[in-house]
Amino acid sequence: MTPALDPDPSPADRLRAAPQTTAALAVDRLRAYYMTHYFGVEREVRAVDDISLAVRRNEIYGLAGESSSGKTTFLKTVAAAVRPPLTVVGGSVRYGFLDRDIYALSRAELSAIRWRRLSYITQGSMNVLNPVRRVRQSFVDFAFRHMGLGRRAFFAAVEAHLARLHLAPNVLDAYPHELSGGMKQRVTIALATICRPEFIIADEPTTALDVVVQKDVLAMIRNAQREIGSSMLFVTHDMTVHANIADRLGVMYAGRLVEEASTAEMFAKPLHPYTAHLVASLPKIGDPTRKESLSGAPPNLADPPTGCRFHLRCPLAMDVCRAALPALTTTAPGRRVACYAASPLVTPSAAGGAKSLGAIQ
């Protein structure tokens, strides 16, 4: 095992090992396609298409976009939880706590960092709790091996952690069906943060919780993240949630990142027409004006349109949008956008959307 995979660094060691300047996560030109080959028909679905982004230390990076825009696939790819037919075609994923690409790790090395240094709150994660065992057993299953403590010390640590998150220790003796949805979600957040991971990936953790519980759970996630000092990639389609939790925000459309900015700037002045629509269509109490929904459907990623992926639904579409895919371009410090109408700096992407079939096996 390499020094970078030291299973139990103290927080101070972590700071020394990875200075503030390095990003907690740097994704460079990541491409991941679903490749299927049935009866001689090859099909590739470009769910993650040329995404580059960096998550700073101690930051919550929000990723927005509608369903089928590739958000979850992106998270799976970043977490190296890739299974066929999903295939990583190109690009790199580097974490601040690792000295090399996550895809360069062996299975054993990956399993050593999972949960310990990189945890993943999956979609519908309330269902990760074993329905026929008490919650206590779920903690043992997920974290016991990684904590490297004796049984008694382990449960003491678990209870201390629950107390920090304002959860009563008796949830450990409950069966999942005895807990409400919000409570289960809180338990899974406790599960995901028990090992004090440096990086947390959260996929729609509050979807389908009701308003009162949602606010509490979001506050709990933010407090846990601040307390541990970890960085977080937070995915949800709900822009109001992003407005309240994310420090910076990236918007995905049809497998590509189309805009990135700090959350405040994104809401104050969205540059991409898709983002502008997302922000403008949010219903608010006290605002009875009609909110238009976007016409059309997101493109089929197996056969994306030429040019900008959004041009078929875009009110500002020009000839150039139909011809060439715009590159995600930095237009101001901390702001990136991929839209010709938003800034004259935006130029066609070098990748150009050429089919990669045949080039790779």
Place this chain on the structure above:
Amino acid sequence: MSGPLLEVERVTKSFAIGGLFGRGHFNAVDDISFTLQADRPEILAIIGESGSGKTTLARMILNTLQPTGGAIRFRGEAIDDVRGRRRRLDFIRQIQPILQNPYEAFNPLKRVDRYLYASAVRLAGARSQSARDEAVDAALQKVGLSLAEVKGRFPHELSGGQLQRTAIARALISSPALIVADEPVSMVDASLRMSIVNLFKRLHDELKVSILYITHDLATAYYISDRVIIMQKGKIVETGPAREVLTHPQHPYSILLKESVLSPDDVGRGRLTTAADDGATRQGAD
């Protein structure tokens, strides 16, 4: 047709809780009354957090659960009198449900169109294949889809928004007078949410369907409903015209609900505090 479409009168549902010893009762729905008029279709929102009895109420209106007390009448007829296949089908034709999670509403191993055809045959009386196709396609057109897009597809091949619209189309096949929509948008993502909500508004405006819109999302309830009922622990705590109640809630519970709504106007200002943890305030990224 005049007179009330749906009358819910002092309806109570209690469930027994506890084991052999200390058996108790828990009122999931407690003494609820409201009326929907037949000549004036409206969108009535029932708002409350989980556990407030919204779904129990919906299931009683759909006649899949018997109330413990009180009466529910549909077009003047008590719904627990609906017996026999013909009357039951007739009842189902007029009240149609839309469920919360479109992924769970459809069997993942069966093609989606199977449900549409079954509804067309059983509820719309379409006999021939062409009549079935026509009934299904007409309903799908109303929700902005077409039979060609849906035919032969499995649930996993459609997006969440498409599935939910297919579920709505299925409900529309029998031209119902009342749609009971139980949290229809909570599993659908935000950009599609407005298309579903706008669709409900259009169904109400154009097809004159009454809609019982059960939700915990105050913002969309404000946006589409004419009237709201706010429920807490099985009881109605506040009711009235939607805009008025949601702008100036009176009951403490309604005020709490309104304050819990996250607003996009709070960007970076951070009102995210838990009840247990008031001291936490948002700090900047650096």
